Amino acid sequence: MRHDLQGLRAYAVLIVIATHVWGVPTGGHVTVDMFFVISGFLITGLLLREQSLFGRVSLRAFFGRRVKRLLPAAAVVGALTITFSALMFSAARRNSVLEDGLWSMLLVQNWHLATVQTDYFAADGPVSPFQHYWSLSVEEQFYLFWPVLMVLVFSLIGRSTDAPDSRRSRLARGAVGGLLVAMTLASWAWSLHDSAAAPTTAYFSTLDRAWEIGCGAVIAFGVRCWERVAPRLGVALLWLGVVGLGVSMAVVPETPGFPAPWGTLPVLATGAVLIGGANPAVRVPTFLANRVTDYLGGLSYSLYLCHFPVLVLLRSVDPSVGWLTLPICGALAVSVHHAVEVPRMRGAWFSWSPPAAARLRESFQGTAPFMLIGLATVTILMSAVAIHAVRPRSVPSPPDAAVTTDETRVHDTDVDRDASGGGADMSAVAALQTQLTAALAATSWPTFDPPVERARDEHPTDDCGRLDDPLPLSSCTFGPADASVRMMLVGDSTAAYLADALVTLVKEPSSDVRLMTRTAYGCSFSDLPAGPAVSDECIDFRNTAMDDVEREHPDVLLIVNTYGSIELADKSIMPVATWSKALTTFATRADAAAGTVVHLSPPPPGPDPTECITPGGSPERCVTSSSGAWAARWTAVEFIAERLHQTAIDIRPLVCVVSRCPVFAGNTLIRFDGVHLAPAYARKMAPGLRELLMPVLDQAEAPAEQSDG
Structure with a gap:
């Protein structure tokens, strides 16, 4: 994983948390666009490398990797969210949270939210602790059809025995790239229309967001060219992208005109960073590539999953204690990352063979103290919050019944x-x-x-x-x-x-x-x-x-x-x-x-x-x-x-x-x-x-x- 991309992911997730907790920066919602572009770049790059190395893409292996990468951590955080919601919320809200959790696990939370948010009365209801799962739903819906289209085009035009640089392989690669560009432009045009006609639906719709993932995927097709970009030009592009992202967070409104055309600015800015940092000779700024950002970038998925339910649960007890999201979310994210996310990605769960056990020990090595501290912190703090939520309180004496x-x-x-x-x-x-x-x-x-x-x-x-x-x-x-x-x-x-x-x-x-x-x-x-x-x-x-x-x-x-x-x-x-x-x-x-x-x-x-x-x-x-x-x-x-x-x-x-x-x-x-x-x-x-x-x-x-x- 490129260090600059880990840095982007680290800053993006921290800004998401800051926006939700304190409301600053006002344009923090554009970080989701950053994640979409990075995701499109990385996933499509992996698919292209697999096609180049083996002459084919295994859909079974691809979807297996996606499930192992995303589902275990999402399911654990979802289960914890439902458990604490059952303790702290009314029956009506518990049922609503359970329904949202179901839509999230089915990877259609974005469409559920689009329906709810366009409902006049439901739009003003309590915030769902599963609301942030919508972006995961958008990504996975995109990856349900995009790899399939790639495989179909490659199989129709190319052959698995073709050399990567053969004429037939280049033709197939060009056809896939052309199809991707057409899909991306069509999605952007639709998003431009929908953002004005139905902004709430456009915000959550996969059709309106596909162009953002598509832009990252298009950049992945030209990675060989970007790796040959002159270092000075690469540095300039990288800094241009960083500045563009900063400007986006200051000026891009949530509505109207979002995700298109306003979303174009953070998408292009993220693309500039992807292209600018592609050449290994480019010196990435220290603030974007260091041990801290590397670790937080790897932790970003767990941080993203954990922060919002923790914030919603805390604010349901006392709106003024949102700042507690930081220590609780941090402890929970570290625990989920090291105890669930990393071991499952390495395939160590549900297998007791010696190699699997060795991989499991390796994944836990050096992290056990952090996991124990994290789990203890989360258990103590969230239990205290739950007790505070259900504890009867003294009520001030009511005013005199006489009406003035x-x-x-x-x-x-x-x-x-x-x-x-x-x-x-x-x-x-x-x-x-x-x-x-x-x-x-x-x-x-x-x-x-x-x-x-x-x-x-x-x-x-x-x-x-x-x-x-x-x-x-x-x-x-x-x-x-x-x-x-x-x-x-x-x-x-x-x-x-x-x-x-x-x-x-x-x-x-x-x-x-x-x-x-x-x-x-x-x-x-x-x-x-x-x-x-x-x-x-x-x-x-x-x-x-x-x-x-x-x-x-x-x-x-x-x-x-x-x-x-x-x-x-x-x-x-x-x-x-x-x-x-x-x-x-x-x-x-x-x-x-x-x-x-x-x-x-x-x-x-x-x-x-x-x-x-x-x-x-x-x-x-x-x-x-x-x-x-x-x-x-x-x-x-x-x-x-x-x-x-x-x-x-x-x-x-x-x-x-x-x-x-x-x-x-x-x-x-x-x-x-x-x-x-x-x-x-x-x-x-x-x-x-x-x-x-x-x-x-x-x-x-x-x-x-x-x-x-």
Whole structure:
């Protein structure tokens, strides 16, 4: 193995770890591109040498080597990950981790992640400790077909008895190289298209990543030429590649335009290092070729496997202890490398013949102390983490159950403030407050109904919230056709999951309200410009929703949008003033068509229940507060409502006590993820929501009664 390549692998894996632990460098994701190029170069080089030496490539031997090289270490780390996940995670998350582990072992984790990450709700779920296995899946899928194609072309054009420099051998080699170049260019072109059209899928797709491995493979075809490159030119290329990789880590965004065209920079830079260092006469810089980088380069596979599950497990206990990833991952990687990876590559396992035993002793020679220290370190530290995760914690005294006027107010310039009755007389709200207060004081988890693991499976009423294939308004209309009050709900997914509460109310026998819903996942009812957070489909949908408002002229229009931070194309966060202006534009237009416009707050965000609910853990871990971005946007909404003479109703009395918000009330989860109401809780809080809306509904009924009279 070339020392400069070991150095590249060493720095690449260290940068991957730093990016995941500390978020720097921001372009650390390009190290995966480096690994792909190096892999393509090394593996294709081995195949070409085998073809040259023996006149053929043994697919059986090749796939056997790949299994021995990758599977044992991946399986051991996977088994440890599943074991600690079972100890530290909730049943819902344990099942998810087990599923991810299965996809990873089947080498299709990249396609699984592409599906999950394009799912609106699953994308915001807990991070999988198997997420990093996607790159291994991409590589192995590439190597399932590339050696087969090589063998087919070589067998069709060449013969096993041909000399390596014979005309037929050169022709076969040229045909294979030409096919590789064509495949690489086709993959790059597809990646260029897909990175713009479907960036999430492009990031994980083998079709979009094959060109990166292909570039390394193309370089392997010219290795004889690169070995004759003048040393000065080789040094220049090597340094150019190193600088290019440094620039890539500083400027290459994760999206948009990745993996193509932005991925071209780190791929070409890695290629420059491969070509520049090919001549043995080239003096490789010491920082890239020394005993430390040689060892870390050899350890890179085990480091890559171990770091991410350790980080995810640690952060599930305490987000501030991510730095512990370094000692734990280091100890575990050394143990896995010397106890599993190296012995299995040498074929010493599962054989008790004297030669096999000798190879086994040789592989362990001098490493036993490191393995024992590593295993002891991992066992002690991870056991301590697991105990800490499941140990019940003391819970601070909950706030007084009384709800302050500020937290229950209905800000309304049209409806008399006294008509709301405040918070003290609202029996349904008071009942919820009692359960919420008890949840804040709880030291153990109730038996949830429905269970946590099924909370994500329930969708809003009649699935009225789809953006990809929206249902007609008639399919999302509920309540008596002759109702005196016509109410419409608009907004994004937070509105869609609040709809169950409203549907519960209008379906009551005594209801005199007809409800129409126009909601879409990931699409707020506002005039936000197109960008990463606003798709063209969203713009079409919200315009349709506004047309429905202007056509239906509802007596009451409810607007519910998420208050989370919105990321712009340059990775900056959209200012509240920009968000407020976009909402004001739509609220002003809707005001001319609706009788009363009501801005309902979404529930304050908090930890994902599947992440913070752990065996033996304290409910305090799931408690959140209504502050930060949520509070800033609610203040902006109150200002909009006051300026436009509209209504702003805060639903926090239904989900929080003062400013502290638990994740459950009674035995019902309030949120099924970090943002959205669980449908079961939406139905449970329906009577309380009716009380908050009562002044608005009474006012809407009054003109109707006068008209009937």
